[in-house]
Amino acid sequence: NAGVTQTPKFQVLKTGQSMTLQCAQDMNHNSMYWYRQDPGMGLRLIYYSASEGTTDKGEVPNGYNVSRLNKREFSLRLESAAPSQTSVYFCASSEANGGPYEQYFGPGTRLTVT
Amino acid sequence: KQEVTQIPAALSVPEGENLVLNCSFTDSAIYNLQWFRQDPGKGLTSLLLIQSSQREQTSGRLNASLDKSSGRSTLYIAASQPGDSATYLCAFNDYKLSFGAGTTVTVRA
Numbered sequence: 001n002a003g004v005t006q007t008p009k010f011q012v013l014k015t016g017q018s019m020t021l022q023c024a025q026d027m028n029h030n031s032m033y034w035y036r037q038d039p040g041m042g043l044r045l046i047y048y049s050a051s052e053g054t055t056d057k058g059e060v061p062n063g064y065n066v067s068r069l070n071k072r073e074f075s076l077r078l079e080s081a082a083p084s085q086t087s088v089y090f091c092a093s094s095e096a097n098g099g100p101y102e103q104y105f106g107p108g109t110r111l112t113v114t
Numbered sequence: 115k116q117e118v119t120q121i122p123a124a125l126s127v128p129e130g131e132n133l134v135l136n137c138s139f140t141d142s143a144i145y146n147l148q149w150f151r152q153d154p155g156k157g158l159t160s161l162l163l164i165q166s167s168q169r170e171q172t173s174g175r176l177n178a179s180l181d182k183s184s185g186r187s188t189l190y191i192a193a194s195q196p197g198d199s200a201t202y203l204c205a206f207n208d209y210k211l212s213f214g215a216g217t218t219v220t221v222r223a
Contacts, residue, residue, distance in 0.1 A: 033210070043158075043203070043213040050209075058210065090157060094209075101146060101209045105158040 002026055004106035006091050012112045013081045021076040021109050023091030031094045032074035033103065034058075034066065036087040043090070049074055081113045116141045116206045120214035128222050133191040135217050137204035140185065145208040147180050147187045152201045152216070162189070163207065194221045 007022045025032065033048040035058075045058030049068040063085060065077045074093075078085055088110050092103040117140040127133060137147070146165050150158040162171045162178040164187065170179040175192040191198055201218045205211040 031209070035211075040215075042215045043205075043211070045210055048210060092158075092211075101207055102148060102160060102163045103207070103211060104160060105150075107157040 004091055004093055004104055006089075006106040006109050008109060009107065010110045012114065013078075014114055015082060017081050018077065018079050019081065019111075020078075021089055021091075021111075022073070023075065023106060024073045025091075025093040025104075026072065027093060027095075027104065028071070029093040029095050029104075030071070031101075032068065033092040033094075034064075034074070034076045035090045035092065036060065037090060037108075038087050046076065046089075081111075083113050085111065086113045087111060116208070116212045118204060118206050118212050118214040120202075120204060120217050122217060123215065124218045124220075126220040126222060127194055129194060129196060131194055131221075133189075133194050133198065133219060133221075135189040135191075135202050135204075135219070137187040137189070137214055138185050139187075139206050141206075142182050142185055145206070147178070148205045148207045148211065149176075149178050149187075149189050150203040150205065152203060154201075158203065161202075194219075196221045196223045 004025045030051045034046040035043045037043045047066040049055045052071045091106045094101045094103045119138045148163045149161045164171045164180040177190045201216045203216045205213045
């Protein structure tokens with residue numbers, strides 16, 4: 001039981017390049033989330049998916065797109081990376097039916113955009 | 115928008131001392147409150163989740179309380195050890211998480 005896994009662990013991009021961050025969970029959870037963590041700003045929600053087939057914007061969605069590929073997988077895409085997207089990205093999942101919605105996090109992807 | 119505040123930002127204690135970490139929130143119509151631990155360069159580990167109908171949760175040396183009327187949650191760590199050194203984050207959990215900035219704890223041997 002691996003919990004929540006993320007790939008890659010580290011990535012360096014040049015401004016304007018694109019990439020997709022992958023996330024998978026093996027806990028049969030309905031809901032999945034993407035957060036970013038920045039010094040001084042804390043963790044902020046980018047996008048979330050309440051269930052397979054649905055996605056919604058969080059607090060900071062600009063510059064990102066997401067895909068809920070199936071119940072296990074939720075990807076985050078940067079179409080044209082900018083230095084402001086340098087951050088640590090975390091994926092999380094939770095069981096959504098009736099609460100209490102405890103979230104479990106992956107190890108993170110450390111992204112640098114130059 | 116729910117605002118979550120953690121004070122102090124950093125704390126240093128000698129080994130064996132009890133730790134008291136504070137978390138305050140602005141909206142008393144709280145759903146759940148979740149506490150996490152984060153080690154440097156690592157992900158978040160869920161420590162405790164207190165549901166809105168509960169007043170406290172306990173796991174080993176950890177105890178978390180929730181007082182909705184005052185907008186506060188407190189995490190107690192008994193008999194601290196150097197291995198407890200980490201950043202502790204609280205998050206308001208209404209299905210989505212709103213995080214505080216965290217308290218970085220150093221336990222001196």
